[in-house]
Amino acid sequence: MTSISARAATAPLDDPRYYLANFRFVLDWVAKRHADLLATPERAFLEAFMALPEASQALLVRMVMRRGEHFRTSRLVYAEIGDTETALAPLVEADFVDADPALDIATLFAQLRLPELRQALAGEIAAAELSPGLSKAALNAALAPRLDDSRRLTDWWPAAPDRVVRLAVMATCDRLRLMFFGNLRQDWAEFVLAELGVQRFESVTFTHDSRAFRSRREVDAYLALHRLRERLDAGESAAELKAELPEMPANNAWLMAHRDRLCLALGRQAEREGEVELALSLYAEAGWNEGASSEARIRRLRLLERQGRHAEALALARPLVQDSQACTGAEAQALDRLLPRLARRLGEPVAPRLPEPVPERFTLELDPMGASLGVERAVADHLHRDAAPVYYVENALINGLFGLLCWEALFAPLPGAFFHPFHVAPADLYREDFVTRRRAHFAACLALLDDDSHAAAIRATWREKRGLASPFVHWETLDEALIELALACVPAAHLRACFERLLGDLKGNRAGLPDLVQFRPQAAAGEPRYRLIEVKGPGDRLQDNQRRWLSFFIAQDMPAAVCHVRWWGMS
Template identity: 65%
Template sequence: MNSISGPAPVTASLDDPLYYLANFRFVLGWVGERHGDLLTAVERALVADFEALPQPSQALLVRMVMRKGELFRSAKLCYPEVGDTQRALTPLVEGGWVEADPPLGLAELFHLLRLAELRRALAAEIAAVGLTPRASKAVLQETLQPRLTQVQRLAEWWPEAGERLSGESIVRLTVMPWCDRLRLMFFGNLRQDWAEFVLTELGLQRFERVELTPGSRAFQHREEVDAYLALHALRERLEQGESPAALVDEMPVVPAENTWLAQRRGRLAFLLGQSAERHGQETLALRLYAESGDGPGGQVEARIRRLRLLERRGEHRQAHALASRAWGSDLGEQETQALARLLPRLCRRLGLAPPGREPDVAPQRLDLCLPRIGSSGVEQAVAEYLSRPEAPVHYVENTLMTGLFGLLCWPALFAPLPGAFFHPFHAGPADLHHDDFVARRRERFEACLARLDDGTHGDAIWRAWREKRGLASPFVHWEALDEALLEQALACLPAAHLRACFERLLTDLRANRAGLPDLIQFLPGGEPRYRLIEVKGPGDRLQDNQRRWLAFFRAQGIDAVVCHVTWQQDAAS
C-alpha cells in the first residue's frame, strides 16, 4: 500500500478516555498544515486559543462539538474524564467558546426542557389557551408556537427555573461554524463527521491507503469553502420547509474553474426547482431547471423536468424546439430515453413528423405463479423456485457486476490523482461523479479492461478480492460477494460480456451502477453459462434504468429475462 504523507492517519485508541480529543487535535493539525492559507487570522487564532485551554475544557468543548445541536443543559455534560463540568465550562464561557444562559425561542425551550418542566414553566399560557395540563409535548408546542414568538432567557420564560433546576445552567456552543469549516476542509464534505475516527478504531470501517501529496486537498481557495458552506446551508433550509422563492436569490456564485462546485450548485438549483414546481411556482421552476440543466455538467434530470413542465403548461412549441436541439446532440441513455417518449407526443400536438427512432422491443418474459413462502420477498421466492444444484440462482441485484468492476478496476479507481483523495477516510475518489472522472483516468481504466482481452482478469480480480477485502469501496459490497459466488461468476461470465458491461458503467457511473437485474442463474455447459433475471411482483413495473440495462443486454446478446410473479392465493381469488 501507498503511504500517506503529512500527519500519520492513526486515530486514538478507544482505550484512551480522551480519544475524541486526540482525534480533534489530529484534524486541527491536518487542516493547519494543508489548509492554513485558507484560514483567516481569527480562525488561526482560535486554533492557538484552543491549545491554550485547560485539558478538561478542551475535552468538554469537543464533546459538545461532537453531539447534536448547539444548546445543552449542564447536567447533560457530565463525563468522568472531564471532571467538574462547571469548572471546565468556566474557561469556555470566559473565552467565548460557549455562551452561558443564552436567549431561547420557544422551539429551543421545548427541546431543552422535559414535559413536566414545560407544564410548570408555561402553566399560565397553557391555561390561557384552554389546554389540559395533560396535553402532550407536541400538542403544547403546536398550540403555543403562534402565541409565544419572543426570544428570551430561561429565567424570563420560567422565573422559578433557578430553584426548580437546582442551579443547573443552559449553555450554547458558539463555535460550530468554525468547527464545521474545519470538518469541511478535512473531509471535503459535510456528510462525514467525527464518527469516522471511532468506526475506524473499532474496525467497523477500513479505508484504502492512498498516497497524498502536499497539494492533495479538497479546496484551493477560501471562496470555494465559503460557497460550499452557503450551498449546504441553503439546502438545509430548503429541507426544513423554507420557500424556494426566498432562497433562490441567496445562491452563491461559484468560481468558474471549479466544475465540481458548479455541479453542486446546479444540483441545488434542481432541488429548488422541484420544490417550486410542487408549490405551483412554475415560472420560477422553469428558470431554475434551465439554470441547473444548461452548460457543461448540467443536470440531466433538470433538462427533462423542464421539458415535461413546458409540455404540461401547453408550451409545446418551446418544448419541441428545446427537445429537438437536444435530440441532435450527444446524449446519454437516460436523456435519450426520455426524449424518445416526449418528442413524438410534441410532434403529434404540433402536426409535425416524429423523429426516427428504433422501435421498442419487449424484453424476454417469464411468468410464474408461486406459493407465498412466509415473509420472504418475491426475489427470494423466485430464486428458490428456479434454483437447482446444477444451476444455482443467487440474489445479486446491483452488487455482482459492479463488484467485479470495482475489483478489476481498483488501481484506476484509487489512483492518487490531484483532487481525488485528501484525507485518510475516503470510501472512494472524491471526484467519482465529476464529468471528467473517467477522462482523467482513461489510460488506467483501459489497462484494467485490457486484462479481459488477454484472459488475466480473473487473477487480477482474485488478487484484489484477497488483498483489499473489507476496505471501503463505492462499487464492492463485500458481504454480497463471497468466494463461492466470485468463483462461479468468473467461471461462467464471458470476458467479452464483462467488458461490455464495464464499458457501459463507465459511460455514466452514477446512473448505470443501479438498475441491474435481481438474480443471476449459473447454467451447466454451453455458452453463455448464465442468465440474468429481473423479478417483478404483482403490480410492480420496470423502472427506466432497468429498461435501459435490459435493452443493452439484448443488444449485446446477453440472456436476460423479466420474471413476472403472481401468488397462487391471488390467482385463486
C-alpha cells in the first residue's frame, strides 16, 4: 500500500527535462499497477523507450505532449535536447517516428504556411486557374477535391527546407495515459499545474484495487467509445456510429454509464438528422439500464409525444412515476408535466395537480448604471448593510459547507474511486451507488450536525485542506468570514436538510441554489438570521432546478425569496 501526493509525483520545474521525469513516472506507475493489462506492443514500447538515449526520450515526450502526430523538424528545436536530428535518429530506428510519411492534402495544409503552399502547389494552382492571392482556406477548398492522394513532402515540394515526421506511437501513449488517469480528458499538463501550485490535490492511499480498469477488454471498450465520440463530434451520422457501438464488459457500471452518455449524444444527433426511430432506440439504450440516464428517458417520452404516440409514451412513463426512488428531481418534475398531457390526449381522467408552492417575492427598482456589475451584484450592493451583510454565493455556500463537513466521506479511498494523484473528485462521484458505498461515512459526518460539533469540524477542514481541489468547495468564494457568518446564522437542522437533499442527487442538486445570502446576526429571538435570495433581471424566469430548490426551502420552512429587478426608466 502506497500513499503518493501529487507534488511528490512531479519533478522540480528547475529541471529542464521535468516533462521527461513526469512521463517516466507514468510509465513506471502503469508498469507496476497495470502489468496484467499490457500486451506485447505496450511492453515492447516500455522496454525500447527506456533503452533510448535521454535526449531521444525527451524529444519523443515533447512530441507526445504536442497536438497531432505530424511535426516539421524545424519546429522540434529545444535547447535542453540539443541537435534535433541526432535525437530523432534513434526514434526512427526504433520505429517510434516515421521519418518520411505520406501526407494527404489536409495534413500538408496544416504543416505549411500560405507562402510555402503557394510554392509547393504552384503547378496545381496554375492548372486549376486559381488566383495566387487566395487565402489559405479558399485555396484548400479549391484544391482538396482535385488532390485526393497522399504523397511524401519531397513529392509535394521538392525544394522543402526541412522534413515532416510522424509520431508513430501516439496510440500506445494514449493507451498508457488512459490506464494512468482512467480517462482521456486529463493529460501531461496535470503534472505541471500541480508543480506550479496552480492545482493541489488531496493525498489518497492507493492499493492494487486503485485503478480504473480490471481487464484489457475494458480498456479496449473505453477507447472504442472515445473514438466514436470523436467521430460524432467530427460530424459523422448517428446511424453509422450506432452500428459500431461495442458491447460492454459485464459488471462495469462505470463503463456502461460512459456508453449510455454516448448513446444519449447519438440520440440527440439522430433527432437533428430526422431519424426518429433511430433516436428512440438510442434513447432506449441509454435510459433503461440500471442507473442509466434520466435525460434519455425523458427525451424518449417527449419524442414519442411529438410523434403522436401518446399511448406508447404513457405506458412507458407510468412505471417511472410508480418507482419514485429511481427518479431524480428533474425527472419527477418532467413526468409531473408530461403525464397529464398524455392522459388528456388519450381521454383518460387526469388527477388534479397540487399547486406549486409560491416563494416570497419582492421587486427592486435599481439604477441601470448598476447593470454593468451584473444584476446579482447590483442587488447585493443595494441590500447590503453592515448589520445585515449580503454575499453573492450562488451554488458555492451550501455546496462548500457540505464539501467541508463531508470531506472525509468524499475522499474515502474506496476501490474504483481514485486511480492516480490528480483527482479533483472521486471517479464514481455521479454513479448510482456513490452514496450507498459511503453510507456509514456520510452518516458519521452528518451526525456532527446533531450536537453542533459541525462548526468545529468545518473550520478545521477549511484550515487543513484550504486550496486543495474539491468538487464542492470553491475556495475563492468561501472565505473565513463567510463561513463564520453561515455557521452563526444558519441552523444545523437547515444545513442537514440541504445536505441530505444534495446526497439524493449529487449531480442534479448541486446547481440551482439562490444567488445571494443575507445574514442577520442581530435578528430578534425567533426571527430568521439569514435569507437566501434568487435574483431575476427583467425578462428572466426561474429555471426548473431553481424551482425545485425553492419548493424545498418552503417545505423545510427555510427563509428564501425571489427578487425581481427593474431598471429605472426602462420598460
